[in-house]
Amino acid sequence: AxxxxxxxxxxxxxxxxxxxxxxxxxxxxxxxxxxxxxxxxxxxxxxxxxxxxxxxxxxxxxxxxxxxxxxxxxxxxxxxxxxxxxxxxxxxxxxxxxxxxxxxxxxxxxxxxxxxxxxxxxxxxxxxxxxxxxxxxxxxxxxxxxxxxxxxxxxxxxxQSDEQKAQLAKQEAYWLDMFRGELPVLELPTDYPRPAMQSYEGRTLQLFMNREKSEGLKRLAAENGATLYMVL
CATH class of the missing domain: 3.30.559.10 (Chloramphenicol acetyltransferase-like domain)
Incomplete structure (x- = not known):
């Protein structure tokens, strides 16, 4: 990484x-x-x-x-x-x-x-x-x-150990199989067109949720072996 x-x-x-x-x-x-x-x-x-x-x-x-x-x-x-x-x-x-x-x-x-x-x-x-x-x-x-x-x-x-490299190779093979062939461009329903060249421009959008929803998301992440970032 x-x-x-x-x-x-x-x-x-x-x-x-x-x-x-x-x-x-x-x-x-x-x-x-x-x-x-x-x-x-x-x-x-x-x-x-x-x-x-x-x-x-x-x-x-x-x-x-x-x-x-x-x-x-x-x-x-x-x-x-x-x-x-x-x-x-x-x-x-x-x-x-x-x-x-x-x-x-x-x-x-x-x-x-x-x-x-x-x-x-x-x-x-x-x-x-x-x-x-x-x-x-x-x-x-x-x-x-x-x-x-x-x-x-x-x-x-x-x-970088041999054991971990073998595990990573297995995961790599899985995802290469999942995404083989032509991949479609992800076009999210945004209110602006995707630029032809990545500009690295952006902004932050904040949202707030109550404790009940926050704890629920954390439980969902834990139950599925995922991080909160992955769930969101």
């Missing part, structure tokens, strides 16, 4: 397509030194955040660094500047230069800040971002974290 994302990231127009940005409002007293130390602790804790990607003899490889310089970006802004500040915070990553995590803190007032964060999908996803935020809160609160038993590279090695 990381090799695929590395190649896709090289495509023209895809520079920001695999960024995972976010922002949240922080209200209350904030210790900037402890704030930055907590994020530095995350970078030291997770090898993925200290991993760079490059081409070696025509092959995409990952390189894990013992250390990766990390610094929170600080800025003081007014409320009117907030939206533009968050927008400009999201910019392309150089995949060869870790950490592939960027954090910013925009001060609106001494007790009011906007936390901005951005990471690349090659080292993170929605689930892992939730984990990082949870661990950040615990580190900032001074709570010690249990050492990690495995790192992502251990999973990658397991995925």
């Amino acid at each position: 990381q090799k695929r994302l590395y190649i896709l990231n090289q495509l023209e127009g895809a520079e920001l397509s695999y960024n995972i940005p976010g922002a949240m409002l922080l209200e209350g007293e904030l210790d900037r030194q402890r704030f930055e130390e907590a994020f530095c602790g995350l970078v030291a804790r997770h090898e993925t955040l200290r991993t760079g990607f490059e081409m070696v003899k025509g092959e995409a490889v990952q390189r894990i660094y013992e250390e990766a310089a990390f610094q929170v970006e600080y800025v003081q802004i007014s409320g009117e500047q907030a939206e533009e500040t968050v927008r400009q915070f999201v910019r392309p990553f150089d995949l060869a230069q870790p950490p592939l995590l960027r954090v910013g803190l925009a001060e609106l007032a001494p007790d009011r800040h906007i936390l901005m964060f951005d990471t690349h999908h090659i080292v993170s996803d929605g689930v892992s971002m939730d984990v990082l935020i949870e661990e950040f809160v615990r580190l900032y609160s001074g709570e010690p974290l249990e050492p990690l038993r495995i790192q992502y590279k251990d999973y990658a090695v397991w995925q």
